[in-house]
Amino acid sequence: MLRFTVRRLLLLVPILLGLSILVFLWVRALPGSPAESLLGERADEQSIAQIREQLGLDDPLYVQYWRYLETLAEGNLGTSIATRRPVTTEIRERFPATVELTVAAGIFAILLGIPLGFFAAKRHGGIFDNSSLVLSLIGVSIPIFFLGIILKWIFAVRLGWLPSIGRQDVFIEAEHPTGFYVLDGVLTGNWRAAWDALEHLVLPAIALGSIPLALISRITRASVLDVQNEDYVRTARAKGLPSRVVDSRHVFRNAMLPVSTVIGLQVGLLLSGAILTETVFAFPGIGTWLQEAIQNRDYPVLQGGILFVAVIVVVVNLLVDLSYGLLNPRIRLAGR
Amino acid sequence: MHKLLRAGVAFAALPLLVAAVASGSAGRAAQASDTLVFGASADPVVLDPALISDGESFRVNNQIYETLVAQKPGTTQLVPGLAVSWSKSAGGKTWTFNLRRGVRFHDGTPFNAAAVCANFDRWYNFKGAQASSSASYYYNVVFGGFKNPGKGLPGRAKALYRDCKARGQYTAVIRLKRVFGPFLGAMTLGPFAIASPTALKQYGADKGRLTADGVYQPLGKFGTPDGFAVGTGPFKFESWRVGDRLTLVRNDDYWGEKAFLRRVIFRPIADNAARLQALQTGEIDGYDDVEPQDIATIKRSKDLKVLDRPPFNVGYVTINQAVAPFDNLLVRKAVAHGLNRPGVVKSFYAGRGVVAHEFMPPSVPGYSKSVPKYPYNPARAKALLRQAGLTLPVEVEFWWPTDVARPYMPNPKNNFQAFAASLNKSGFKVVAKSAPWRPDYLGRADQGTAGALNLLGWTGDYADPESFLGGILRAAKQFGLENNPIGTKLYRDLDRALAEADQSKRNAMYRRINNYIMQQVIGVPYVHTMPALAFRKNVVGYKPSPTLNDVFRIVKKVG
Numbered sequence: 036m037l038r039f040t041v042r043r044l045l046l047l048v049p050i051l052l053g054l055s056i057l058v059f060l061w062v063r064a065l066p067g068s069p070a071e072s073l074l075g076e077r078a079d080e081q082s083i084a085q086i087r088e089q090l091g092l093d094d095p096l097y098v099q100y101w102r103y104l105e106t107l108a109e110g111n112l113g114t115s116i117a118t119r120r121p122v123t124t125e126i127r128e129r130f131p132a133t134v135e136l137t138v139a140a141g142i143f144a145i146l147l148g149i150p151l152g153f154f155a156a157k158r159h160g161g162i163f164d165n166s167s168l169v170l171s172l173i174g175v176s177i178p179i180f181f182l183g184i185i186l187k188w189i190f191a192v193r194l195g196w197l198p199s200i201g202r203q204d205v206f207i208e209a210e211h212p213t214g215f216y217v218l219d220g221v222l223t224g225n226w227r228a229a230w231d232a233l234e235h236l237v238l239p240a241i242a243l244g245s246i247p248l249a250l251i252s253r254i255t256r257a258s259v260l261d262v263q264n265e266d267y268v269r270t271a272r273a274k275g276l277p278s279r280v281v282d283s284r285h286v287f288r289n290a291m292l293p294v295s296t297v298i299g300l301q302v303g304l305l306l307s308g309a310i311l312t313e314t315v316f317a318f319p320g321i322g323t324w325l326q327e328a329i330q331n332r333d334y335p336v337l338q339g340g341i342l343f344v345a346v347i348v349v350v351v352n353l354l355v356d357l358s359y360g361l362l363n364p365r366i367r368l369a370g371r
Numbered sequence: 372m373h374k375l376l377r378a379g380v381a382f383a384a385l386p387l388l389v390a391a392v393a394s395g396s397a398g399r400a401a402q403a404s405d406t407l408v409f410g411a412s413a414d415p416v417v418l419d420p421a422l423i424s425d426g427e428s429f430r431v432n433n434q435i436y437e438t439l440v441a442q443k444p445g446t447t448q449l450v451p452g453l454a455v456s457w458s459k460s461a462g463g464k465t466w467t468f469n470l471r472r473g474v475r476f477h478d479g480t481p482f483n484a485a486a487v488c489a490n491f492d493r494w495y496n497f498k499g500a501q502a503s504s505s506a507s508y509y510y511n512v513v514f515g516g517f518k519n520p521g522k523g524l525p526g527r528a529k530a531l532y533r534d535c536k537a538r539g540q541y542t543a544v545i546r547l548k549r550v551f552g553p554f555l556g557a558m559t560l561g562p563f564a565i566a567s568p569t570a571l572k573q574y575g576a577d578k579g580r581l582t583a584d585g586v587y588q589p590l591g592k593f594g595t596p597d598g599f600a601v602g603t604g605p606f607k608f609e610s611w612r613v614g615d616r617l618t619l620v621r622n623d624d625y626w627g628e629k630a631f632l633r634r635v636i637f638r639p640i641a642d643n644a645a646r647l648q649a650l651q652t653g654e655i656d657g658y659d660d661v662e663p664q665d666i667a668t669i670k671r672s673k674d675l676k677v678l679d680r681p682p683f684n685v686g687y688v689t690i691n692q693a694v695a696p697f698d699n700l701l702v703r704k705a706v707a708h709g710l711n712r713p714g715v716v717k718s719f720y721a722g723r724g725v726v727a728h729e730f731m732p733p734s735v736p737g738y739s740k741s742v743p744k745y746p747y748n749p750a751r752a753k754a755l756l757r758q759a760g761l762t763l764p765v766e767v768e769f770w771w772p773t774d775v776a777r778p779y780m781p782n783p784k785n786n787f788q789a790f791a792a793s794l795n796k797s798g799f800k801v802v803a804k805s806a807p808w809r810p811d812y813l814g815r816a817d818q819g820t821a822g823a824l825n826l827l828g829w830t831g832d833y834a835d836p837e838s839f840l841g842g843i844l845r846a847a848k849q850f851g852l853e854n855n856p857i858g859t860k861l862y863r864d865l866d867r868a869l870a871e872a873d874q875s876k877r878n879a880m881y882r883r884i885n886n887y888i889m890q891q892v893i894g895v896p897y898v899h900t901m902p903a904l905a906f907r908k909n910v911v912g913y914k915p916s917p918t919l920n921d922v923f924r925i926v927k928k929v930g
Contacts (some may be wrong), residue, residue: 082504090585114586317640319614
């Protein structure tokens with residue numbers, strides 16, 4: 036297991052190097068440049084040339100890339116052209132919001148998706164199964180931003196039950212030691228702030244979690260159906276074991292292997308979906324930050340931000356792979 | 372196992388439970404009578420007025436800081452600001468400002484002539500990245516140069532500013548190197564607001580470094596989210612959580628009429644639909660840049676209203692005289708008669724546009740009411756072309772930009788298609804060309820290689836004709852005015868007006884220039900648009916300024 040882990044961590048280096056080249060080239064392929072974005076339509080040739088020289092944009096690409104690698108080697112992700120603040124500072128401020136939203140969406144998708152898939156498989160062919168199939172298809176088909184707008188229109192504008200934007204009511208005074216607003220409210224004993232933060236999470240988490248929910252429920256259903264027909268399950272039932280014991284010890288545990296892979300892959304989906312969700316809900320996380328950076332052609336933010344997100348996705352996938360060993364000892368022992 | 376799964380379902384259904392017992396905080400902003408929550412499209416860049424050039428930075432900075440010369444709210448009329456009166460020397464190069472007494476900065480530092488000169492000298496002494504257009508855009512535009520900026524940046528030779536002297540405590544004398552007619556109008560711009568010299572020094576306003584990316588990174592705390600912003604304005608800076616909110620509180624020691632509101636909170640909401648929904652729920656009290664398609668929705672609501680910002684832009688069709696036969700005045704007049712301007716303005720501006728007849732809006736001094744007008748008349752256009760000795764149809768390359776929406780041109784393709792259709796009826800044969808706005812289209816237009824006709828526009832910076840006519844028409848290649856007697860006369864007249872110190876004489880000169888421009892049909896302006904703001908009905912007193920100089924001091928919430 037240790038060797039496996041070390042090998043996977045070492046693989047991070049070439050993965051991130053390759054990704055840094057891709058991102059570096061991609062942002063420069065976008066039409067326009069930071070110079071024009073900073074100056075707006077007032078950009079005249081002279082001002083553009085002056086800023087391009089200042090930012091080193093006229094240097095050969097390999098020179099620009101080497102300069103970028105040198106700053107990366109110092110642990111520096113660069114400075115935002117638009118805000119003039121270090122990229123690391125902006126990530127530190129914004130990442131907790133994205134984590135909180137992603138975790139909320141993930142919890143929503145997992146805790147609803149797995150049971151839905153499981154019960155759909157147990158009631159295979161029935162009304163529940165068919166209804167969950169239809170709902171899954173709808174969940175996968177509706178674009179996140181559209182679902183977000185609809186949810187806001189119903190629950191915020193028409194019913195007034197929930198807020199439509201942001202992470203917290205502007206009239207609530209609260210300390211934020213960790214940056215995770217719900218947790219901060221609990222840690223500081225400010226229950227009003229914690230509850231308010233939870234209210235602000237509901238709609239964006241449902242919007243963001245809708246596609247993973249649909250995927251997880253369908254994969255769980257398929258996996259449970261597969262495992263239910265395995266010989267060892269039939270044997271266990273034939274031995275007279277109670278149904279709930281067969282389900283928990285044999286069916287559920289083995290069915291979760293492919294589901295855990297899918298859950299791990301959802302992290303990437305959730306993080307990319309966060310860009311649209313955060314924009315629709317004005318949620319101040321990494322997503323809105325990257326979206327603004329695209330519009331501003333803010334190269335350091337795009338390079339640093341995307342690289343950071345990639346590291347998170349790779350690390351989470353590693354953790355998911357390691358979790359296989361916990362779920363199935365045969366995998367853990369396979370390396371011996 | 373089933374129990375566990377059922378518990379999971381219940382937990383996942385928690386969001387619905389939360390919604391069911393939600394505190395209904397959504398409308399709280401609407402209910403707080405002493406606090407205004409404004410939906411901005413983005414955070415300001417910095418709270419150092421000298422280093423801003425974008426609308427959202429202007430909006431916030433203009434509440435904290437003040438300029439020597441102000442504008443009457445909602446207009447371009449000059450009124451006393453931090454200076455109660457001013458005069459210029461006979462030669463027009465020296466301006467004397469008599470300052471308001473008894474004013475203090477938010478940190479208690481007295482406002483006086485020394486503070487004014489400290490600010491002017493600070494700007495003049497910007498170096499390196501601070502002196503580049505990306506940081507101090509408006510200083511570059513107005514004053515042109517710095518004392519010792521560094522390599523590649525405009526220096527003393529181009530600088531308009533000579534020096535500032537404090538004559539006693541309350542008289543600041545600013546000397547320029549040449550007469551600059553727009554000086555007073557330019558002094559109303561936010562970047563020329565006066566900051567506390569004590570705070571500038573204490574919080575390291577000029578401490579910064581150039582990073583390896585070539586970005587200027589401030590290292591001090593002045594104007595930063597976790598720092599300080601100290602002016603004389605009716606609101607003081609309280610706190611700023613980037614991406615979430617920026618809070619200003621009333622300055623109870625303000626020298627003038629205190630603000631009605633106790634607090635103003637700016638919430639950055641990039642998405643326009645999200646801003647509208649936040650207004651509908653009462654989470655914000657107002658926002659700017661309302662999309663035309665949302666105006667009907669807002670007007671239908673019993674709780675919301677629309678406010679118009681007076682026009683301060685112009686959309687126009689460039690005519691490039693370097694492309695034959697558009698060097699012929701008869702042909703240019705035919706273009707003017709062949710463009711269905713009323714049709715385009717009526718169809719594509721959702722009631723937010725007025726037909727333009729000259730290159731600046733009526734709110735700018737020097738606007739002429741007697742420019743020649745060219746009503747849409749295809750028959751007249753054809754007759755002019757025949758009179759010019761041309762065989763119809765006359766082929767014309769007409770460019771329009773893609774991937775862009777501007778306040779004066781929300782959908783360039785719509786405008787282009789309508790104009791092309793009307794020109795085709797008027798004896799022309801339009802050859803359509805397009806390019807992405809940046810960098811291709813603007814680059815071509817600047818170089819004069821975007822055909823004989825192209826769609827462009829301009830938003831003014833400050834209420835002076837030079838901000839429009841100079842900004843638009845000094846791009847000689849764009850209009851084919853290089854080595855052209857029309858260009859020679861135009862630029863001579865513009866330079867003379869720029870160098871005239873007497874404002875009423877300047878206004879008369881610009882009226883004549885506007886008449887000349889339209890007599891020669893150098894281009895065809897077609898629209899001035901009125902951006903819209905939306906507010907909840909209980910917000911009263913807000914007066915949108917044409918130059919984005921909105922003041923929140925006079926705003927209150929009733930009911």
